[in-house]
Amino acid sequence: DAKTTQPPSMDCAEGRAANLPCNHSTISGNEYVYWYRQIHSQGPQYIIHGLKNNETNEMASLIITEDRKSSTLILPHATLRDTAVYYCIVPAGGYNKLIFGAGTRLAVHP
Amino acid sequence: NAGVMQNPRHLVRRRGQEARLRCSPMKGHSHVYWYRQLPEEGLKFMVYLQKENIIDESGMPKERFSAEFPKEGPSILRIQQVVRGDSAAYFCASSTDRDTGELFFGEGSRLTVL
Numbered sequence: 515d516a517k518t519t520q521p522p523s524m525d526c527a528e529g530r531a532a533n534l535p536c537n538h539s540t541i542s543g544n545e546y547v548y549w550y551r552q553i554h555s556q557g558p559q560y561i562i563h564g565l566k567n568n569e570t571n572e573m574a575s576l577i578i579t580e581d582r583k584s585s586t587l588i589l590p591h592a593t594l595r596d597t598a599v600y601y602c603i604v605p606a607g608g609y610n611k612l613i614f615g616a617g618t619r620l621a622v623h624p
Numbered sequence: 625n626a627g628v629m630q631n632p633r634h635l636v637r638r639r640g641q642e643a644r645l646r647c648s649p650m651k652g653h654s655h656v657y658w659y660r661q662l663p664e665e666g667l668k669f670m671v672y673l674q675k676e677n678i679i680d681e682s683g684m685p686k687e688r689f690s691a692e693f694p695k696e697g698p699s700i701l702r703i704q705q706v707v708r709g710d711s712a713a714y715f716c717a718s719s720t721d722r723d724t725g726e727l728f729f730g731e732g733s734r735l736t737v738l
Contacts, residue, residue: 546725548725548726552667555713555732556731556732557628557715557717557729557730557731557732558667558715558717558727558729559729560726560727560728563725563726603725605725611657611669611672611680612657612669612725612727613669614659614666614667614668614669615666616666617666
């Protein structure tokens with residue numbers, strides 16, 4: 515998998531936007547960027563993925579830079595329930611063997 | 625529309641016993657993945673299976689661990705002669721095909737070895 519780098523932790527006030535960055539400078543042209551999160555003790559949850567264009571769904575938005583070397587996951591109005599570890603993953607190898615790194619531990623506070 | 629079902633949710637075993645963890649993928653999914661999460665650590669890939677085939681077992685410990693996904697029934701992760709270091713949460717995920725990175729995870733099975 516292409517190596518990804520994320521800050522170990524971030525804080526966000528409830529109701530504000532949470533912007534979680536990820537660097538993936540070794541990504542190749544046909545590799546997607548996936549974001550997952552793990553709320554304490556639960557199974558990981560898929561959030562969003564993208565290749566080149568920005569993506570939005572009911573959970574979040576994904577902004578990918580033009581050179582594709584980095585991306586930002588945006589939770590537009592963070593709630594306390596968004597407190598979790600967020601993982602940025604670039605799977606490779608022809609199939610979806612996801613390798614989870616340390617992720618970013620997001621704490622949303624009142 | 626049930627999600628990925630894992631059972632048991634909690635399992636306690638004594639050292640030397642066997643542990644069997646089951647995973648029923650989402651309906652229509654034929655690809656299953658097992659991950660292990662040791663206490664206070666990250667998720668580690670163990671094995672990727674399709675029906676009746678092990679595709680990638682590069683993350684499986686060389687001894688005592690085995691996995692299967694038979695033509696009928698759930699996927700099974702089997703741990704023989706458990707040791708205290710096997711205490712962990714074991715997560716199963718499923719997907720529709722091999723090329724999507726969108727995996728659906730179960731709630732995990734938590735194994736405690738006394």
